[in-house]
Amino acid sequence: xxxxxxxxxLSIHSTQHFAGxxxxxxxxxxxxxxxxxxxxxxxxxxxxxxxxxxxxxxxLKLDGKTVSLIRTGACPSEMLFLExxxxxxxxxxxxxxxxxxxxxSRIDNTIAEDGGALVIDYTIEVDQNLAGHHRFEMTVATQxxxx
Numbered sequence: 001x002x003x004x005x006x007x008x009x010l011s012i013h014s015t016q017h018f019a020g021x022x023x024x025x026x027x028x029x030x031x032x033x034x035x036x037x038x039x040x041x042x043x044x045x046x047x048x049x050x051x052x053x054x055x056x057x058x059x060l061k062l063d064g065k066t067v068s069l070i071r072t073g074a075c076p077s078e079m080l081f082l083e084x085x086x087x088x089x090x091x092x093x094x095x096x097x098x099x100x101x102x103x104x105s106r107i108d109n110t111i112a113e114d115g116g117a118l119v120i121d122y123t124i125e126v127d128q129n130l131a132g133h134h135r136f137e138m139t140v141a142t143q144x145x146x147x
Contacts, residue, residue, distance in 0.1 A: 002036075003035065003036055003037050003038075004034075004035060004036045004113055005033065005034075005035040005036075006033070006034055006035070006113075006142070007031060007032075007033060007034075008031070008032050008033070008034040008043070008115065008140050008141060008142055009029065009030075009031060009032070009140070009141045009142070009143065009144050009145055010028070010029065010030050010031070010032045010043065010045055010138055010139070010140055011027075011028075011029050011138070011139040011141070011145055012026070012027070012028045012029075012030070012136070012137070012138050013025070013026070013027050013137045013138075014026045014027075014134070014135070014136050014137070015134065015135045016132055016133070016134050017132055017133045017134075018131060018132035019130070019132070026050065026051055028048065028050055028051060029145055030045050030046070030048065031045070032044060032045035032140075033045070034111075034113075034115075034140060036113065040061060040062060040063045041061075041062040041111050041112070042059060042060065042061055042062070043059070043060045043062070043111070043138075043140065044057060044058070044059040044060075045057070045058055046058075047071075047075075053071070053074065053075050054074065055073050055074035055075075056071050056072070056073040056074045056075045056076075057071070057072050057073050058070070058071050059071075059072075060118070060138075062109055062111055062118065064109065065082065065083045065107050065109065066080070066081070066082050066107075067080075067081040067107060067109065067118070067120060068080050068081075069081070077089065077090070077091040077100070078090075079100065079102055080102070081102060081104040081107060081120050081122060082104055082107075083104055083105070083106060083107045084104065084105065085103070085104060086101055086102065086103045087101065087102050087104075088100070088101045089101075089102075091126075098126055098127055099126070099127050099128065100124060100125070100126060101124065101125040101128070102122050102123070102124055102125075103122060103123045103124075103125075104120060104121070104122040105121045105122060105123075106119065106120070106121040107119070107120050111140050114142060115139070115140040115141045115142055116139075116140055117137070117138065117139050117140070118136070118137070118138045118140075119135070119136070119137050119138075120134075120135070120136040121133075121134070121135050122134050122136075
């Protein structure tokens with residue numbers, strides 16, 4: 001399996017629901033870099049003002065049912081998603097470091113060399129308090145999305 005590197009388009013739809021609050025949605029279409037190294041796929045893209053993470057680069061490492069989300073730059077963090085497992089990590093905020101725990105209930109990953117989709121359903125806890133339910137959906141395409 002040879003290594004690849006290509007420019008792709010991402011369509012990201014994220015929903016967050018916090019107790020006592022209205023559901024929040026983020027929809028983003030952006031360019032990204034898809035590459036495969038040692039049998040794993042990686043997708044790297046720059047966050048924007050729309051996501052509130054301007055100045056941050058997000059890299060997703062995809063290894064079957066294991067997904068790592070690594071952010072570098074203005075808002076560095078790392079989150080690990082493993083189906084039916086809990087993961088605890090640190091998250092840098094403007095107010096200092098926080099403990100972030102994710103519990104992933106589902107990962108569907110069909111991303112390959114010519115694109116595909118990724119869906120992650122998970123709950124998140126901030127400093128051991130339940131913060132909300134999240135759904136992350138990403139479509140990867142080799143051509144721009146038709147509006």
